[in-house]
Amino acid sequence: MNQKNEIKNLAIEQFAFLKKEYGLSKPIIRSKDWGMDIYYLASQIGFQIELDWHDFNVFILIALLEDGKIPGGYYMHKNKRCRVHLATVLKELRIQDETMNFLMNKNKRKNRDSHLEEEVIKQKITLYSAIVQSHAEKLINIDVAIFEGSDVLNS
Numbered sequence: 001m002n003q004k005n006e007i008k009n010l011a012i013e014q015f016a017f018l019k020k021e022y023g024l025s026k027p028i029i030r031s032k033d034w035g036m037d038i039y040y041l042a043s044q045i046g047f048q049i050e051l052d053w054h055d056f057n058v059f060i061l062i063a064l065l066e067d068g069k070i071p072g073g074y075y076m077h078k079n080k081r082c083r084v085h086l087a088t089v090l091k092e093l094r095i096q097d098e099t100m101n102f103l104m105n106k107n108k109r110k111n112r113d114s115h116l117e118e119e120v121i122k123q124k125i126t127l128y129s130a131i132v133q134s135h136a137e138k139l140i141n142i143d144v145a146i147f148e149g150s151d152v153l154n155s
Contacts, residue, residue, distance in 0.1 A: 004051075004053065007121055007122065008029070008036060008038070008051065010122055011049050011051060011125050012027050012038060014126055014129035015129055017129075017133055017136070018136070019040060022140055023042075024040040024041055024042050024046075025041040025046075027039065027040060028040075030070075034052065034053055034054045035051050035053045036051045036053075037049070037051075041065060042140050043065075043068065044064065044065055045062055045063060045064060045142060045144070046063040047060065047061075047062065047063075047132065048061040048063050049125075051121075056118075056120075058121055058124045058128065059085060059086075060085070060086040060128045060131075061083045061084060061085055062083070062089050062139060063083045064080075064081070064083070064144055064147045080147070081147040081148065084147065086131065087100055087103075087104055089139065090131075093138060093146075095138070097131055097135070099127050100131055103128065
């Protein structure tokens with residue numbers, strides 16, 4: 001199995017609790033030239049696990065669904081905010097999470113050793129999964145007004 005498939009499978013495995021425990025959709029996978037997005041959808045929001053092969057990184061975003069579907073655009077769709085990074089959502093909800101603080105500091109450091117990069121992205125997937133699992137109930141039931149909040153737009 002190649003490196004990208006291993007990482008994709010780890011992400012699916014680590015976030016499988018969203019379907020098993022909370023009834024979200026099975027993972028929806030969208031491949032792109034530069035990476036891959038894995039979505040788990042609830043009724044109004046979705047979790048986007050973005051695997052970035054160019055920077056060899058992972059990002060977790062909360063997406064506001066449009067009629068139950070993944071919105072177009074990236075941050076904006078039809079002149080409305082449609083995706084917000086997990087760290088920003090936690091900040092807006094006033095949730096302090098030490099693991100998220102650790103990850104934010106880790107994102108500032110770059111390591112160009114490909115073997116270490118693979119281990120780092122796998123570690124980040126596992127840590128992000130733990131963060132989402134710790135706050136899943138609040139995140140799944142988030143007030144969609146958070147996509148309109150000034151704090152979110154300015155983060």
